[in-house]
Structures are given as structure tokens and as C-alpha cells.
Amino acid sequence: MEHLIIEKHGSVGWLINDRPDQLNAMNSAMRDEFADAWLELDRDPDVRVIVHTGNGRAFQTGVDVSEIAGDGVGFERYRESVESWDLHFTAWQQGVRKPVITAVNGICAGGGFHWVAEADIVIAASDAQFFDPHVSIGQVVAIEAIGLMRKMPAEAVMRMALVGRHERMSAQRAYELGMISEVVDPPERLREAAQELAEKIAHNSPAAMAATKRALWGSLELGLTDACQAGAQDLVSMWGHPDQTEGPAAFAERREPEWQPLY
């Protein structure tokens, strides 16, 4: 891959945005690489948890506007996929079954919020900054903010969407609002902290986590009672699974459980 790096550290798969000179903005080549990278990590039997972060001083800054402005094709290259809701650049869009941690290493702007809204868990370096400049350059904010509004207080999301590039949110405020669950200080410790968190998660039953993800993300599609009824199916789907006997047995015997692989 040209713009993404995939690494494995133990049972943790790392996906690293690697266009630091363009603040990790997503050109069309990177967009295609994301689709493959998520599926590769999800299907890798050695990977139990995925961490997504960026190289350089930005995490992600959305679509590469210089490519849009400079090549004469512009946004038209994306028209068909957006109009038909056929996107493939985030874990959620790719139906990834494993837990995904986004580790925001610096600036997260505009379309960069896709990987905040569509991750399961988000942590950030203490010097991370969040803002959404779409309306300041005549663009609409939609998908990323729609996801965020279901997962955190909506007023803050609308403020970012409407104030545009004229204001930034700190990592601390993002933490207070529950947009992220951990602020890592000093910021240089971010990857270490993400690896530690991922290793904790990797101790849990892969099958139970996959069903839990299905239930919780699915609930964002439905009204409360319908979501609970659908969630009940996800709950029951694990009954009889070997992990359900292995878990209590390992607990009683004070050993690590031997989980069934997801694939």
C-alpha cells in the first residue's frame, strides 16, 4: 500500500494513515486502499483488535482538496458512490467484526471525523484538535456528524458543523463530552496507550465481542423497543457457543481462556 501502513504487534493489528505531508488527507488512491486494508485486518486470524492512527502531526483531514481542485475531475469521481451510498473507507462501512480503536494523534478535521464517528472506541493525544471546516469552504457536513450525533451530545456536533474553521475543540472537551474516552498525556505515549487498551480487549471472547458490536451498532438503526428485540437475537446467538463454557471454566481455574477464532 502506498498511503497506509499495516503492522501487527501481538494480536493487535495497526492501520496507520501515511500521507503526513498532506496531513493524511484522503486522495482517491488512499480511499481504495482503506477498503482493502479493513478487510485484510478483519480477516487476519492473528488479529483480534484493530488500532487506527496517523503518522505526522495530523490524524486525518478528510478528502484531499488539492486533488479535488487540481485534476479536473473533482468531486465527480465520488458522485456515484456517494449518491448510491456505496462507501468503503471506514470499518463500519466495511462491516468489520473486530473491535476498532481510533487513536487521534493530532489534527482531526472535516472528513477525518468519519473515523471517529465510525470507530468503536476513540482515544486521543492531549494535543489533538477537532474541527469541521466543511461549511467554510462551501461544503455540506452530513455523514460523519450524523454518526457523531447518535454517540455524543448533539449540540456540540452542530456547533462544530456550523462554526466551521473558525473554532477548534480540544481533546479535553472531547473527553468531557464523551466523544473520546481517554486523553493521553504526554501525547508521545498515544501509541503505547492504544496498544495497552487493545491488549486488554484482546483478552475477551472474539465471538461475544462481534455479536456485541452487531447489537450496539444495530441499535443505532432503530427505535428503542425494536433495538432491544433485535439485540435479544444477538444475545441468544451466543448460547451454546464454546466460548460460553470456556469463559466460566477459565475463570474458575484462574487461567486465560482459549477462545474460538472468529474466522
Add this chain to the structure above:
Amino acid sequence: MTAVGAGPYETLVVERDDHIGWLIFDRPDRGNAMDAVMLAELERAWQELDADPEVRVIVNTGNGSAFQTGLDVGQLASDPEALREQSRRTKRAELRFTAWHNEVRKPVIAAVNGTCAGGGLHFVADADIVIVAEDATFLDPHVSIGQVTAYEAIALVRKSPAEAVFRMALVGRHERLSARRAYDLGICSEVQPAADLRDAAADLAAKIALNSPAAMAATKRALWGALEAGLTDACRAGSQELVAMWGHPDQTEGPAAWADKREAQWST
């Protein structure tokens, strides 16, 4: 300040200053409670501000020590006939007194200058952005006078942590939520000394007025519309809003202004 609209208002101050429209509750001796006149004037004011081509962003605040305290219970007790039309609208879910009810396309900032009680919460729930004075308080006394809380809390439950909303709805007049707690919960995004609130609202509004009006209107449609649907359906509808702006003149003007280091000239 320039007056906005066709004629004078009795219960509101409706003005424009540069690109900022002001909608100010003006019954300070009644806690800015809404009587039948104010309810009718609110509908007119939102529509006049939304239609005024000079207005790009609207600030909603109150004169006096209260922001808004909901329906005028005094009028309800003494002259229920005057509120008959509003009762009919409530039954049919055809309310027309907030920006959201009136489908206002421009960004709306609620600047909560003091007590916000009961039906006053409509104007917090239905605003895009909320800032508050540090001595502002929030309470919902409906159940303490035998009334039901519905609309305003339903919207708040979708926009902020729900436990706090249930607590306000059920504890009624016996407890108040502070400005600080509202900030911690993300019900508002800014707390200012009372004396500075309008300046802070104007500063924020001036920043927003720099952005593309068309892009902000489409963004509002996408985000408020998202509260109506499941996540995937909302994203699918939102993607149509995204694409709808492609080819709009603001989309070339925005990056061009950015590159030239000048303010963008948005199409109106």
C-alpha cells in the same frame, strides 16, 4: 440595529445588526412567559428573520432576569379562551413558536440569559447551538403543576444525555440544573458572565456568518433530518444533501477564497 419585518412587535424585539438577526423575548415582568400574542408573534418573527436576505444567523435571547418560562400560566388560568388556538395546535403537533417548528434554514443560537423553565426548554432543544449565562438555571416544573412534559424533553433526550432530562422532567420545580452542569452534559457549549452573554453570542454569530449559507442550510437539513431516521437511512439521506451542493458556486468560491487569503463571497 435595524427593525426586521412588516410591523412592530408587542412581546418581542426583532432586529438585525449586520448579518445577525436578533429575536429577543420581551415580557420581562412575566419571566418572558408566552401568552397568545407572543405565540403568534414568534411564528411571524422566525419567518421574517429567515426570509430577510441580510440575515445569515439568528440569536434568540431574552430581556430581564429570565430567558423563557414557557406558557403564561396566568393567562391560562384567567383567559383560557385566548389560548384555544394554541391548545388545538398542541393536540395536533402543529406548534409554530420555535425555529425548528418554523423550519428555519439559517443557523440559530439560543443565548440563555437566565431562568429557562418548562416550555422555555423548547427553545434550547430546538436551537442548533446553545450558549448560557453563568447564572442561568434550567428546570421543568410541568409535573409540579399537573402538566405533562413531552415535546421539549423528547428533543433533548435525542441531543443530550437522557438521564439528566428524565430527572428534570420528574423532579419538576423542586430542583434546578446549573449552567455549569448543562455545559458538562453538553446541553450547551459555552458559559459566559451574564454581562458578556450578548457580546459572546454576537462574536459566535459573526464567525458563523462567514460560512456558506447554502452549505449551512443543507447541513442543517441533513443533521436535523438524521434525528428522524435510523443511522444508515440517515446517512443515505445525508449523502443526497452532500451531493446536492456539488457544482454550487460556493464550492469553487470557498477553496478559491482560502487560497487567495480573502473572505469568501457566498452566493445568496
